[in-house]
Amino acid sequence: MHHLYGTFSREVNKLPNPPIVLYIDNQATIKLIQNPRFHERTKHIEIKHHYIQETFQHGEIDLQHIPTNNSIADIMTKSLPATTFWLHLHNLGLAEWARLS
Numbered sequence: 001m002h003h004l005y006g007t008f009s010r011e012v013n014k015l016p017n018p019p020i021v022l023y024i025d026n027q028a029t030i031k032l033i034q035n036p037r038f039h040e041r042t043k044h045i046e047i048k049h050h051y052i053q054e055t056f057q058h059g060e061i062d063l064q065h066i067p068t069n070n071s072i073a074d075i076m077t078k079s080l081p082a083t084t085f086w087l088h089l090h091n092l093g094l095a096e097w098a099r100l101s
Contacts, residue, residue: 019060019062020060021061021062021063022061022063023066023073024063024064025066025067025068025070025071027065030063033053033063034063072091075089
């Protein structure tokens with residue numbers, strides 16, 4: 001059984017992985033990731049943030065701009081007006097669950 005898993009694991013790792021899409025509402029952040037020259041002037045940014053640029057350059061992530069009003073992640077990071085809160089909750093597929101609670 002262990003041998004079968006090892007064979008399967010090796011075969012799966014040969015499959016190409018499509019890039020992970022990051023939806024970002026800050027265009028300056030997108031430009032910073034995409035433009036290495038601009039990136040050189042930001043040496044103060046911590047090493048862990050340089051990792052994002054490397055993954056973009058290797059084609060592991062794709063950057064998509066999303067308008068701030070459509071950023072459903074805001075529900076986890078900001079205080080929102082009730083209508084926006086419920087819209088984002090619906091878009092996450094949690095509105096029905098929240099109404100049942």
